Amino acid sequence: MRTTTNDTELINRLLSGDNTALYQLYDKYSGALFGVILRMCRDQNKAEDLLQETFIKIWKSIDGYDASKGRFYTWAYRIARNTTLNALRTKEKLIQTDDLSVYTNIKDDEEAPDYSELKGSIKSLEPHHQQAIALVYYSGYTHREAHEKMGVPLGTFKSYVRQALKQLRETYGTKLVYIWAVLELMA
C-alpha cells in the first residue's frame, strides 16, 4: 500500500488549486512533522516557523510529488527534515565562523539526548535501538554521522535501525490484530 486513496484525492484537489486540501493534509500530518521538527531544533518558536515553512513548501512544490515513488508522508518528512537542517545550518553560520559542520554542533548540544521525548511503541525498544531511531529520524543525523555518534560501526548501526524498525512493526502488527479484533466485535 502506497499513498492512500484519501491522500491521492487530497493531493489532486491541491494540484487543482483547492487550498482546503492543504488544510486537510495539515490536519493529518502536521503533528507527525512537528514532532520531527521540534525534536530536531529543540526550540518551540523556531519549530513553529519551520512547520509553517514546510507546509508552504509542500503547497508550492506539490506538483513535484510523485505518488508512484512513495507515500506523501515520506515526501513531506524529507521536506521538513531538509528545511530544519538548512535553518540550523544558517543559524550556525551566523553564530560561528570556524569550519565546524552543523552536525558537530548539534552533537555538542546533545551530549545527553533526551529519549524521553520519544513516546509510544518506541519506548518498548531496547535503548540502543531507541537511540538509533532517534538519531536518524528525529535528530537530523545521517546514518553515517549517527553511527559515529553512537560509536559503533556503520554496518552495526544500520542493523540497529533495521532491527528497531522490525520490532516496531511487530508491535504495530499485534496492535493491528487487536484493533482488527475490536472492529470485528463492533461490526
Add this chain to the structure above:
Amino acid sequence: MMEKKKILEEGLLELYLTGELSEEQASMVEEALDQDTALREQFDALEADFERMGMEQAIAPPPAVKARIKDSVQPNLIRKTNWTPLSIAAGFALIFGLSSFWLYEKWQNAESNLETLQTQTDRLQRQVNNLESEFRLTSNRLESINNPDVIPLVLYGNQKAPNGKAVAYVNHKNHLVLVNPKGLPVLPSDKTYQMWSDVDGEMISMGTLPTDTELVSLKYIENAESLNITIEPAGGSDHPNVEQLVSFVTL
C-alpha cells in the same frame, strides 16, 4: 539480482527513505523498486512503519501555525492568477491599440487632405488652362487688331439702325477681316446681319454677323471699294436686300 542484494545488504532502502542517497544511488534504488515487486513490498512496509512511527511521535502544533499558513497561502492564491504579466500585456495591447488608432486617424486625415488638394489642384489646373486659352484668344485678337497693317473702320448705322455701330478691322496685307458687331441693335431670331464687299458695283458676301460675338472673322474680298451691312433672313442670302442696308463705309 545484483542491485537488490546490494540494496538490502547496505540498508539503502532506509537511506533512500530519509533522502540521504546521492542522486545516482537514489535512481538506482527507484529503478530496482520499479522492477522488483518483492523489494517494492519491503519498501512499502518500511514506509508504512515509518509513517506509523511518525504518527506515534506526533506533537500537536499550536493552532496559530495553521492560521498563519492559511494567511500566507490565501493572498498567494490571488497572486496565483498572476495579474502582473497579464496587466502588462493588456497595457501594451492598449498602447498599441491606441497608437494604431491614432496613426490610422492621422493617415485618414492625410489621405482626405491629399484628396482635397488633388481636386483643388485639378480645378486650378483647369482654371489656368481656361485662362491660358482665353489669354491666347484675346492676345490673338489683340494682335490681329492692334497691328500697323490693320485699318479700323467704323460703320455707323442709318435710320434702320439708329445709334448702331460696327467696327471692321481690315488687314490688306494678310487678307483678314475682323468685325465687332456688338454695337448693332439686336435682331429678332429670324433675321441676321450680313456683310458685303462692293467690287465694281457687285456685292459679294463676306459672311453673316451674329451680334452675340465680339469679333467675327469674315472673308476678305480683293479690290473691295466699300463694306456694307444689310439685314437678311436668318442664315444669310446670296444677294443683298439693298432696301435693308444698315450701314456702309468706303475703303
